[in-house]
Amino acid sequence: MTEPAGELEQARLDLELSHGELWFRYFELGGMSTALEVEAYLYGALRPTGHDRDMVATALNERFSELGGDHPVPYSDDEDGA
Amino acid sequence: MNRVGQEGVSFDVSVLFSPPVVVVSVWGGVGLLTAPSLGALLGDLIDRGHIDVVVDLVELEFMDASGLGVIASATARLRPVGGVLSIRSPSVMVRRLLEIADMSELIAVGSPDPGAGVLGPEQRSGDRSESVASVASGSMAVDLARVAALPAGNDVVDAALRLVTALARATVGGADGVSVSLRRHGQVTTVAASDETIAQMDRDQYATGEGPCLAAASEGHWFHIESLAEETRWPQFVPRALEDGIGSILSTPLMVSARPVGALNIYSNTERAFGPPDQELAALFATQASGILADAGVDIATEEVAKRLQDALQARETIAQAQGVVMARQGVTAEVAYAALRQSSKRTGVPVRHRAAEIVASTAREGLIGEVTA
Numbered sequence: 001m002t003e004p005a006g007e008l009e010q011a012r013l014d015l016e017l018s019h020g021e022l023w024f025r026y027f028e029l030g031g032m033s034t035a036l037e038v039e040a041y042l043y044g045a046l047r048p049t050g051h052d053r054d055m056v057a058t059a060l061n062e063r064f065s066e067l068g069g070d071h072p073v074p075y076s077d078d079e080d081g082a
Numbered sequence: 083m084n085r086v087g088q089e090g091v092s093f094d095v096s097v098l099f100s101p102p103v104v105v106v107s108v109w110g111g112v113g114l115l116t117a118p119s120l121g122a123l124l125g126d127l128i129d130r131g132h133i134d135v136v137v138d139l140v141e142l143e144f145m146d147a148s149g150l151g152v153i154a155s156a157t158a159r160l161r162p163v164g165g166v167l168s169i170r171s172p173s174v175m176v177r178r179l180l181e182i183a184d185m186s187e188l189i190a191v192g193s194p195d196p197g198a199g200v201l202g203p204e205q206r207s208g209d210r211s212e213s214v215a216s217v218a219s220g221s222m223a224v225d226l227a228r229v230a231a232l233p234a235g236n237d238v239v240d241a242a243l244r245l246v247t248a249l250a251r252a253t254v255g256g257a258d259g260v261s262v263s264l265r266r267h268g269q270v271t272t273v274a275a276s277d278e279t280i281a282q283m284d285r286d287q288y289a290t291g292e293g294p295c296l297a298a299a300s301e302g303h304w305f306h307i308e309s310l311a312e313e314t315r316w317p318q319f320v321p322r323a324l325e326d327g328i329g330s331i332l333s334t335p336l337m338v339s340a341r342p343v344g345a346l347n348i349y350s351n352t353e354r355a356f357g358p359p360d361q362e363l364a365a366l367f368a369t370q371a372s373g374i375l376a377d378a379g380v381d382i383a384t385e386e387v388a389k390r391l392q393d394a395l396q397a398r399e400t401i402a403q404a405q406g407v408v409m410a411r412q413g414v415t416a417e418v419a420y421a422a423l424r425q426s427s428k429r430t431g432v433p434v435r436h437r438a439a440e441i442v443a444s445t446a447r448e449g450l451i452g453e454v455t456a
Binding site: 051054061065071075078 | 174394397398405420424425428431434435
């Protein structure tokens with residue numbers, strides 16, 4: 001569960017999602033952290049729990065899916081390395 | 083010690099009688115499948131005259147609106163008999179849920195606040211602990227206001243009202259739909275509705291200028307139509323509601339500073355659906371909704387209902403329900419259940435919220451048995 005924070009931030013930049021938009025998507029999925037905290041996860045200033053980190057990854061992956069992509073951001077419990 | 087629970091279910095309850103208090107300790111998750119067991123137990127205790135009830139949640143991992151509904155329901159039953167229900171050691175998550183539902187006064191004084199650095203179960207299960215819950219809750223409200231790009235305040239108020247609506251719908255016996263209507267700029271409008279039928283019922287009242295909701299919102303006391311077929315008041319509105327298939331309606335006023343500002347409306351498709359306990363429960367939810375409005379200063383400006391926010395809250399609730407179902411079926415923790423949902427979504431390419439809705443729907447169809455992570 002020591003994912004590099006840069007991976008999430010890079011995905012956000014690739015998707016051209018604002019921090020606010022990403023947080024809202026994370027909130028929709030049941031996330032309990034504030035927008036500031038999620039932003040801090042992405043910058044590596046705060047370290048999320050594995051569960052929280054995977055929820056941010058889910059928010060990013062669902063946006064990739066909407067754009068016709070797969071789930072490029074790996075989860076901590078992926079067996080096939082995604 | 084009295085235990086109830088379901089086979090293979092990560093939910094358990096123990097009851098400790100220490101007069102005059104009875105302590106109900108809850109383990110695991112309280113969700114769609116398990117909340118009725120907890121509700122039945124609390125109801126049984128209250129029936130047997132235990133009116134000082136402490137619900138200890140130190141071992142609770144997960145709770146959704148159906149769990150909150152059970153607690154609200156027990157609180158409503160205790161109030162008229164001078165009893166009290168208090169919650170001990172809620173996790174950060176439950177604390178926030180209680181705050182959103184305006185039920186945080188139930189948290190026992192001196193209860194350790196996991197957000198204040200006291201170790202709670204969420205430290206094990208991976209929840210965060212660095213921020214004080216009340217502060218965090220406040221900033222989440224600000225986050226919502228900012229992201230939804232709406233005037234700060236009202237959208238959060240509406241979101242809270244929608245949660246109250248959802249709770250009332252899940253809790254009040256016989257309720258087929260719930261709405262909250264508010265007087266804004268002299269006009270009564272619906273700000274939260276659980277389904278299209280009740281939205282239509284509200285519109286029928288606005289169109290005809292009469293009905294129990296408008297009466298409650300202007301006169302400040304509740305109106306009960308036990309049987310639409312026999313109702314003689316509101317001759318313009320009643321035939322329309324009958325066409326909508328409605329059998330009975332209970333409208334409870336929302337009061338701020340002793341003045342009515344709106345109404346909490348509950349309808350049922352059957353006649354005489356609401357007994358005295360349901361009326362008490364409706365009054366409790368109306369009190370909660372009124373409290374939210376009072377806290378917000380009730381500068382109730384007309385503003386667009388935040389459809390997106392409504393969808394977001396609905397998605398969260400559906401996911402939480404599905405999470406509870408998976409926990410119950412597989413006997414796993416909240417986080418393992420969420421991971422199963424997430425992986426299932428990844429495998430099938432179906433977004434998490436839609437996968438969750440499928441699971442909830444399959445539960446409604448099949449009962450407790452079924453494959454979850456198909």
